[in-house]
Amino acid sequence: MESTTEVASSHAEQDAPKPAGKGAAFWLSYSAILVATLLSALDLTGVSTALPTITADLHGADRFVWVGSAYSLSSTAILPLSGGLANIFGRKPVMLLCIAFFAVGSALAGAAQNMNMLIAARTVQGIGGGGILNLTEIIISDLVPLAERGLYQGVLGLTWAFASGIGPPIGGALAQKASWRWLFYINLPLSGVAFALVTIFLKVRAPEGSIAEKLKRVDWFGNFIVVAGTTLAVTGLTFAGIRFGWGSPQVLAPLIIGMALIVAFILYEVMVPREPTIPWAVLSHPTSLSGYLSTFTHGIVSISIVYYMPVYFQACLGRTPILSGVDMFPTALLISPFAMIAGIGTQVSGKYRPANFAGWILIVVGLGVMSLLKADSSTGKWVGYQMIAAAGLGLLYPATVFPILAPLSVEHSAAALAFFAFVRSFAQTWGITIASTVLQNQLKKKLPPAFIAQFPDGLEIAYAAIPVISNLQEPLRTEVRVAFADSMSIIWKTMIGISALGLISLTFMKEIKMVSHTDATYGLSENDQANAQVDPEKLVSTSTAVAAVPA
Template sequence: MASIDTRSSQHDEKSASVVTTVEDGEVSPGGDALTGPTTRKGVRFWLIFVAICVSLFLSALEYTAVSVALPTIVHDLEGDDFVWVPSAYALASTALLPTTGGLAEIFGRRLSMLMSLGLFALGSALCGAAQNMNWLIAARAVQGAGGGGILAITSIIISDLVPLRERAIYNGFIGLVWAVACALGPVAGGGFTERGQWRWLFYLNLPLSGFAAVLVVAFLRLKTPAGSLREKLGRMDWIGNALITSSSSACVIGLTWGGVKYPWSSIHVLAPLVIGIAGIAFFFVYEALWAKNPLIPFTLVSNRTSLSGYIQTFIGPIICIAAIYFSPVYFQACRNAGPVRSGVEMFGYGLVVGPMLIATGVSIARTKAYRAQLWAAWGFTMLAMGLCSTLRVDTPLARAIGVWVLLGVGSGIYFAATYFPVLAPLPVAENAHALAFFAFCRSFAGVWGVTIGTAVLQTQLTKKLPPAFVAQFPGGVSIAYSIIPAIPTLPEPLQSEVKAAFAESVAVIWQVMIGIAGIGFLASLFMKGLPLHTQVDQKWGLEDTAKAQDGDVKDAAELEKGGNASM
């Protein structure tokens, strides 16, 4: 990281400026705008924490609820492009995530969060009112733009207020909120769906979004950058925004069409994929060489620890999202489970993720280390996927449910821990950019999880379903997906043959996921165990609440100059 000064300096406990040298150019730097470590958290902080937890709960609850309801929704709307329902959400959130980081850096956190909540609420209302698949897909894109922003800004706000060394515990609580939402989502989705009220999955977001917005307006009063609107707009990296938005969109379109709407060898799939991948590559070159205010500074990936963290951040959600979307296929298609029951049978995953997030946060906070936890995470994940690949129609239900507990252990650990190798080598002033790219990797990975699972399911069902059954669907097995709710009504022996085909096809998805988890494990071997920051960036502190530890109010100008105050 040639652009960062690595000169050593002595740490003065009363100083807000720290620069720590770390071997091989990976540094844990500070600056004049930093405050030293603190464990004091006032009422204002906890109210802000509640606001962002409520906002995050919205996104996670809806995302997992839709996965269980999807077969019924597609059936009711008489659609066939089922893969676009999750992919449209992921497309919008992925394409706009780097932009979200830039907006949060220029316009402030509160305005950016309110904009994201507004988009999420608008998209939810449109989803609930959808009369056909095209309407639903377009509405999901609007909803995804807001949901992705909520995820990114939540991480950014926590990084503004809590030093990295203390952040593991708070991330654990945020993870618990996410896990509770993931556990409740499938059950809520199944409950509304079985009563023919799946639209309320989306309408329910409206009052929750309003409540979250009230909390944000009332309590999320972080400092906002000075300058006129014209000056702020001038600091946006418009070329970089255009490049990453268009390129990631092209990739998602190609991945979504591949094997479902068009063959993988079709120009309709290859053209957007090639253009998108080339565009993303050029985006990174542009950001490194020419951008004045880069969305993703090259320093974010110029050391092996952060790069390893980003790769692991990308790999983990591929497996998690595939599990969320395709385990209900197994339970509903192979075991005659309704939407509610399939959600309950996934309970083991959601209930374990939360405690593991907190346990991992506690272990990182106490040991100040993160590598052993991540190695264990990939071990549990590969074991879980191996066991999942053995599930068949006649597998005992207890075993079919239990394997998801192991996956929950692995997921809980890596969702809590990948954050730390990403941020440990970077200056805290890069938090917004680093975390926006972090969220981008997670969101983009979700697209790959759905796409890889869909491609495998499509290919395997084409081979394994009875030809007479497939012949009933001129649109191919993408239409057959919508028939999942009707499988229990098929006559024998056709019903058993269809169930066996689905079970064997889904098993291949988990076999592919074993290899993908192996990539994550290999990436984890390259990270170093670096010290965790004890500072936060003071320019994003709470408005008018900075105080010295003796309780005296200090002038904000003194804080800007690195006075002895701490939050």
């Protein structure tokens, strides 16, 4: 028996006009949001290899985790609100506001003189970065019907994957050869390019009404609940395992209250607002729920690999920050094409389950062999093993969004994508916390006691120890590297269990026909839509020229 949502979607598809061809206006708009995505993704992935240098320079090894967590906290908390604002004010002004926040946060981070200032700047930066990624997904849903979105979702995944690949070596190079501050300052010209492209080329419809009328429509109380809940939950996660034990009141109190508030937010959205930020229809279908769960587990695993493979390279193999980033190239080189394969395969076949199943199987196998890596493993092993996991990560980057949207009517796409982005970002916070907790606890067990004694309690041992390993005398240096390798193995084994949950979640995922129309409220403005039909050869040359703009 079909659900109400599926029936409504089917009727809407019959009545909706088919989209016009994709002309210059489309490709220019699409290119603008890809540049914005690259901007946000580069920063998120580039910080990982520079973290040891940053914490040493600012004398903040006891608060290093907040450099990543502050960004994750604010970017996660803002996601539901950014989706609601995009529905009320339109996509373009909200995207521009997010780019501005990101630029201001980047400038403040580059100028930070202590860890507290850097953490505050990363919070501002996260508001912009999270909103950029959210608005990108929403705008693509306005421009391209779900049934035709595979290629475009694949290119988006490729852009994200490309940033994941070049971000670590760029971060390492700047930290080692120039200054880690340029990791943030470099965002300023990129933000300017993204702001200009969105301003000039992104010509999409916006709802009518005065600013006062639109402000009244915003679900302020619901967003207050989710921001408070997210802040408390992320704070508890950040403290867990490093500054305080998982069973301590400092961890349990904010974590439990925060998760309770997130549940309360969902219940409030169902029962109270006339215009909820997250409608119940977005969460009520089993296939959508399986997509959200797969997204959550993928977020945990992917960020763990991006953040902690460089730790293996620097601690066990003695790599510099630059070389540890270069050693991540096998991941980047595989993620990008496999993201494209998943997107195009879904579009051509009309089925999204194969890419999801294949992705999780490859990740489980890849993590399994990665857990076998030793301190003296050959290049062939650490290259080949990470490539298997990378192929799975690449397949899932674009694949998990299709089951989320397939059962829903198009008017719920923005809310669903906002919650999708919220789940993914929240998962990344869990991923960083779980991996850092495992590594910290294992290092305390495996490192020589005399070596641990030189680091104060509450300090993140991994990032404090890496800079001094190369100066240690034998056999202590080898003992420390072996301890790191054994501890990293436990991280990957933990991720195998989480990946198994992702694979199990697919049992609730059904193949549902994807709609072939978009929401008429948004999308290209009338003039640009009317001119959308162009000659294919001209279209190719135009898109090629646009693709050259970011470079």
